[in-house]
């Protein structure tokens with residue numbers, strides 16, 4: 561289950577995001593930077609107002625990577641349920657010193673490390689954070705006008721981050737100027753939460769939070785992801801969403817001469833989905849073809865695969881992971897092996913659920 565983290569400036573906005581369906585109330589002053597901190601008194605007032613209805617996180621601030629400075633800022637906010645600490649651009653040694661200084665506070669306060677996609681993120685620090693007792697790690701962006709998270713890091717890199725952090729027992733979060741169409745694409749990675757500020761206001765990021773915008777984002781975040789472990793051939797017709805003839809270079813093939821080089825592979829995917837309802841207007845109501853394109857790109861980026869069959873079945877399972885997809889046909893063709901395109905087409909559907 562993916563949760564919604566909503567960044568707010570204080571008690572009034574906290575009330576709005578709770579009404580709009582936020583799972584985490586995240587205190588931050590957006591006019592003071594990516595992780596601009598609110599004062600300890602605003603934190604206290606917000607904790608009083610929220611009164612345990614939601615966990616409250618507080619950011620430590622846009623701080624230099626100096627152990628004493630960061631530790632003091634964390635201590636001043638230890639009343640929060642979580643404190644978020646930015647790993648801002650600095651040498652590895654400086655970041656390690658900050659993490660070491662937070663080992664002791666981490667035994668009393670749940671700490672979340674924030675990597676910045678546009679701030680030299682070093683994900684090799686994930687095991688160090690887990691070992692120091694951090695509760696979680698997330699990715700955000702520093703430059704709020706320089707592009708959304710998915711412009712800074714590929715979906716494959718974000719997927720690796722989520723998987724690695726989760727294997728280490730860390731809570732995982734993704735944020736960074738996220739917009740509505742980003743939600744279904746990132747939901748595929750199943751982070752523990754997605755974080756928002758800019759998308760929750762009707763205007764600029766440091767303008768007031770808007771209830772309608774919070775509700776719109778809430779509606780986009782799936783309550784649950786369907787299991788994709790039992791795909792079987794299926795029948796029945798709904799509407800079709802498709803990606804046709806998406807061709808890209810990838811390393812594929814069981815022969816020795818196919819190793820260590822890329823060849824053009826063509827993907828076509830046709831997914832039968834629950835019929836679109838009349839008057840559809842928002843991303844929350846549709847299954848996005850972006851999710852299919854991202855899944856294909858991820859397959860291409862992950863390195864050598866021997867068989868087109870492997871790619872076809874994995875892609876089918878990814879598409880079927882969305883409960884709105886009833887059946888999918890995936891065609892994978894190798895274009896450089898001879899006089900003809902060669903490949904596989906598989907059709908898979910959803911297993912009937914147990915009575």
Ligand SMILES: O=C[C@H](O)COP(=O)(O)O
Nearest residue numbers: 567735736737755757758
């Ligand atoms: O922690 C999440 C951030 O507040 C995200 O802010 P943003 O959506 O404006 O990048």
